[in-house]
Amino acid sequence: MVEETTATEPLDFIRRQVEEDLRTGYFDGVVMTRFPPEPNGYLHIGHVKAICVDFGIAEDYGGACNLRFDDTNPVKEETEYVESMIEDIHWLGFEWKELLYASDYFDQLYEWAVQLIKEGKAYVDDLSPDEIREYRGTLTEPGKNSPYRDRTVAENLDLFERMKNGEFPEESRVLRAKIDMASPIINLRDPVMYRILHTPHHRIGDKWCIYPMYDWAHGQSDSIEGITYSLCSLEYVNHRPLYDWFLDQLGIHHPRQIEFARLELTYTLTSKRRLRRLVEEGYVNGWDDPRMPTIRGMRRRGYTAAAMRNLITLTGISTANSTVDFGLVEYAVREDLNRVTPRGMAVLRPLRLTITNYPDDQEEWFDIPTYPQDKENPATHQAPFSKEIAIEQEDFMEDAPSKFFRLAPGREVRLLGAYLVTCTGVVKDEAGQVVEILCTYDPATRGGNAVDGRKVKGTIHWVGARHGVPAELRLYDRLFSQEDPEAVEEGQDFTANLNPHSLELLDNALVEPFVADAANGSHFQFMRQGYFCRDADSTPAKPVFNLTVNLKDTWAKVSGG
């Protein structure tokens, strides 16, 4: 009798809650989420997690997810960011039910504020920002009531209306919720609901002189949209009691808020302020620099949407702050690229190899499998071979240890897809540097196999010198040299941890013809080297490729390289 084994993946704690609600009918079977970014910067790897959680959970349970821009602060927000975010989310492969803005709800929010004033639950405060801070108390001491806290409803109504009409300067007054200045939860000490801002809004112009605070806008926005799961990061745990209070006073739909930990990665920074400094101070070449953890940067680097989404699955969702090893990102990227990426040959640092017994004017075009990793896909491409070819400098050692399976004097290796060659000598310049390798080839090994059945341990890649195409290769490494970029000595900042070798330009690389012709954005594996992505900086004369991620390199580890 065979046991039925139901090996189900364990659910994360959010999905488990959703399933329980579905079972009990808590929200009548509705699963509605939203991704609520503030349009004040570019989306980065941290947002990828939020996006995958918000959209992913809706997707998993037949629900829907809105994209809502939380645009409550006109001094920081711009349309440019709205557009880039839309593009980035689409690139990740998600589609929203509705595209909305918190500013869509400003009228409703205003009405609700008036309602709270009428009920004696909100008041206009004339205290200055400094005074408000003083009156708020500290983490261990209670705050005290503002002298304006007990104004009459009529006076509050009048003042609030005049705030809206622009009669007062910024910072002269705010509207506050009347809750409890002695609450141990600081968010409940009469939080500000509206402030005066004479700044036009990027979408709705100068219609408003007062703008709702995030805390006043967010929960109600979710409520209006019928959101059932308000998924957010851990720091909002402290705000939940306030959102609950607002929703309860108003008596409107109450989403279930569930907080989860943000994604942090070693060697990576996700603070908007920090990323902005990297760009503005020229440490990187813009927001889409392939070293940036922005979605645009990663995309240009050659990371795929599938890899990013899988990374989130791999890291999981929990309520414990954690920092994921960057190696997991590389794993996710390699795993996705390995399956589908065409293979080509590129010599990063060329060394001339001359086959002395190969006819001077002979030329052969070898059929090289383009997808050797996929036995189902027999596609090949042609690689030109002649007397002179280029090999990788690393693939030759004059005084090689026995474990070195590549070319060395007297040793035989396979030129991938072509012939077996044996090194017979080297040519050196005046400085004693090896500038050329001399080899003989065995004509009976065409395609790379010896008729006599002898084996060679090493196979190296090559590019024909006659038809190889010069290319620029940009080798990227992690942007920071410390796991925690913020870990610096007294008096220094994170820029002290910038990795000086995060970009290495290889201007003399050679690629085989078929990769040179690819479209920008095409992915390749340059065999034995890594995954590369053709950059938009390519010109017809010279293609440019970005290193997405290198291949694992056991030899480098063994040899101490």
Next chain:
RNA sequence: UGCGGUGUCGCCAAGUGGUAAGGCAGCGGGCUUUGAACCCGCCAUUCCUAGGUUCGAAUCCUAGCACCGCAGCCA
């Protein structure tokens, strides 16, 4: 000295009283016309600490310890 949250393998992370899943990394081996990929094996007698309850505890109780968040008219 307030409130809230979190502590399970180097990094993530399951586990919800019945005797520590999985992934990454690492290590060993196989295979290999990519020293890649792939395949096989190894990798927590122990769950922050100390007591207690129980036949039985990572899970329950008590007391500690450590780390994170909160004092914007930012989000």
